[in-house]
Amino acid sequence: MNDNLFQVTKDGKSGFINDKGQIVIDLTFDGVSSFSEGLARIFVDDKVGFIDKQGNIQVEPKFDTVSGFSEGMAYATIGDKYGYIDKSGNFIIEPMFYRCWAFENGYALVMQEVVSTGCFIDNFGTIKLNGRNFLVSKYSEGLINCSERGDWGHIDINGNFIIPPNYKYTREFSEGKAAIAPKKINGKANRKDLYAFINKGNEIIIPPLFTGADIHFSEGMCAVFDSGYGYINAKGQLIIPCDLCLGQHFSEGLAVIKEDAKIKKYGYIDKTGTIAIKPTFTLAESFKNGLASVTIGKKYEEFKHGYIDKSGNYIWEPTR
Incomplete structure (x- = not known):
C-alpha cells in the first residue's frame, strides 16, 4: 500500500487522501497538516495534536502551536513560550524560548527573547552556539551563513569562521555551493547585488552574473x-x-x-x-x-x- 498521504478539505472539514485521490482518513478534523516522520498535525477546537497514517490519535490535541516533526522532535507551545516535544507529546526541552525552528543535522535555531540574535541548541536543549546575527541564517551542509559587523561569511557549529566574513551577503550551502555577493566586482562596488557561487573551499566556481532569485x-x-x-x-x-x-x-x-x-x-x-x-x-x-x-x-x-x-x-x- 502506498503510504504517501495528502491533506484535503471539503465542506470545512479535513482529512487525507492517497495518491489515487481516495479518502483514507475521514474528513472529520477542523484542519490538518502534511505528514512528517509518520505523524500529521490535527486541529480540533483551536488545539493541535497528532495522528498516525491509520488515523489513530497519537498525541491528544492540547497544544496552542506545534510544528511538524523533524529528527524526532517538534517545537510546541502551551502559552507563550516554545519548547520541543517527542512523538508521545512530552516536552523533552521545556518551553523557555521566544521562537524556535526545526532541528536540522542535530541542531535547532532558537531565540531566547524578542530582541535576541538567536542561538543554536542541541537535542538536549544545551546551547551550542550563541552569538552573532543568526536570524537570517541556516545550518546547512555543516555551515552557517553569518554576519560579523555587517560583513558576511560562514561559520561552523563551534562558531569558527570557515569562510571569512569578506562578503556583502551570503546564503546557505546547497548541493555543495553557496551564493555570495562580493563587495566589489572588477574593482567597482557591487551596487546591483550580483551573486556568485563558492564551494566550501571559498573558491568562486560560478562568477557574479545574476541577482538573487x-x-x-x-x-x-x-x-x-x-x-x-x-x-x-x-x-x-x-x-x-x-x-x-x-x-x-x-x-x-x-x-x-x-x-x-x-x-x-x-x-x-x-x-x-x-x-x-x-x-x-x-x-x-x-x-x-x-x-x-x-x-x-x-x-x-x-x-x-x-x-x-x-x-x-x-x-x-x-x-x-
Missing part, C-alpha cells in the same frame, strides 16, 4: 534573475533564459513558474524550460511524492484547493 541549488538547477527569471546549471551555464515572470526551485523534475505578470497564473516547466503544465492556477506548490497542491479562485474567500499529477490532471478536484 531562488538562490539555492535543487536537482542541479538554480533560479536566477536578469530582467526576468531563468535557470543555471551546476556549471553556471544559463540553461533556461531569463524570460519568466517568476521561477521557483525544481522538485521532482518540475518547477513552479509564472510567465506573465499581468495574467498572474502559475504553471510548471521541466528542466529544458518547456511548459509541462500550463499556467492556469491562482497558486501552485512544488511537487512532492508525485502530486502538487494547486489553488483556483479569484479571491481568498473563493479559493479552492486540489491536487494534480505531473500531467496536470486533477487527482482531487479543488474543494474548500
